[in-house]
Amino acid sequence: MRTYQPVIDNRRVLIFADYEQMTGFAVEKWTALASAAIRHKDCFTVALSGGTTPIGFYQKLSLCNKNVAWDKVHIFLADERFVPFDDEASNYRMIKENLLDRIAIPETSIHPISTRESTSERSAHWYEEHLRDFFKLRRGELPSFDLIMLGIGEDGHIASLFPGTSSVSEKARLAVAVTHEKVSNERISLSLPVINSAKTVIFLVSGTKKAPVVKKILEHNNDNVPAARVRPERGKLYFLVDKDAGQYLSQSLR
Numbered sequence: 001m002r003t004y005q006p007v008i009d010n011r012r013v014l015i016f017a018d019y020e021q022m023t024g025f026a027v028e029k030w031t032a033l034a035s036a037a038i039r040h041k042d043c044f045t046v047a048l049s050g051g052t053t054p055i056g057f058y059q060k061l062s063l064c065n066k067n068v069a070w071d072k073v074h075i076f077l078a079d080e081r082f083v084p085f086d087d088e089a090s091n092y093r094m095i096k097e098n099l100l101d102r103i104a105i106p107e108t109s110i111h112p113i114s115t116r117e118s119t120s121e122r123s124a125h126w127y128e129e130h131l132r133d134f135f136k137l138r139r140g141e142l143p144s145f146d147l148i149m150l151g152i153g154e155d156g157h158i159a160s161l162f163p164g165t166s167s168v169s170e171k172a173r174l175a176v177a178v179t180h181e182k183v184s185n186e187r188i189s190l191s192l193p194v195i196n197s198a199k200t201v202i203f204l205v206s207g208t209k210k211a212p213v214v215k216k217i218l219e220h221n222n223d224n225v226p227a228a229r230v231r232p233e234r235g236k237l238y239f240l241v242d243k244d245a246g247q248y249l250s251q252s253l254r
């Protein structure tokens with residue numbers, strides 16, 4: 001059973017009995033958002049994250065061949081590791097294997113972050129230019145994705161924006177290169193202003209290890225935690241949390 005929570009501070013928090021129910025709801029939400037955007041403007045733009053949490057969700061979503069007009073969907077990445085696409089650590093590889101290879105989506109509608117550039121910084125520039133071209137942006141404008149899907153690290157990082165790195169406070173760039181002592185690969189990430197310009201942001205959070213950070217974000221509003229700084233200016237924000245990840249939340253929230 002899923003529990004509908006009151007809107008906390010403009011964030012809609014939903015706690016589910018288990019991962020299956022959480023991802024089932026995420027698929028319903030995705031298909032509803034995609035249909036509405038396609039009806040309205042003939043296209044649905046989404047940025048997807050890596051990590052292990054969304055794998056089951058991508059697989060479930062790939063079964064929606066009938067409910068989603070995949071030829072109208074454009075899939076971007078929220079972040080990427082600076083490795084070749086066939087590397088074990090590549091987010092594109094993971095999303096391709098679990099979703100893209102299983103659906104009828106045109107190649108031209110898939111927008112991976114090029115890691116063929118000579119440095120992660122150049123990759124970030126490449127991605128930024130690609131976003132500017134696709135969304136037809138003028139200097140200073142931000143893209144507004146219909147949906148950005150994010151996970152949360154145990155330290156509260158989102159996409160590849162880690163606590164204590166300058167990437168979190170980036171104000172002008174659309175994409176940033178990130179190095180962090182705790183991760184082995186350099187990374188490229190959408191910047192926080194881009195995330196906060198999305199029409200909808202959905203967090204998928206699962207497992208006991210995430211329980212402390214979920215409490216910090218939702219109840220302590222600790223701004224040192226990047227996930228707590230996700231506040232879409234004109235968009236909607238959903239925290240889809242399974243029971244284990246939500247176990248430290250106050251009774252009033254559960």
Ligand code: 6PG
Nearest residue numbers: 049050051052053151152153159
């Ligand atoms: C990545 C991410 C990252 C991820 C979190 C949560 O490429 O790893 O996009 O931000 O979402 O680290 O990862 P898990 O889902 O594996 O817990």
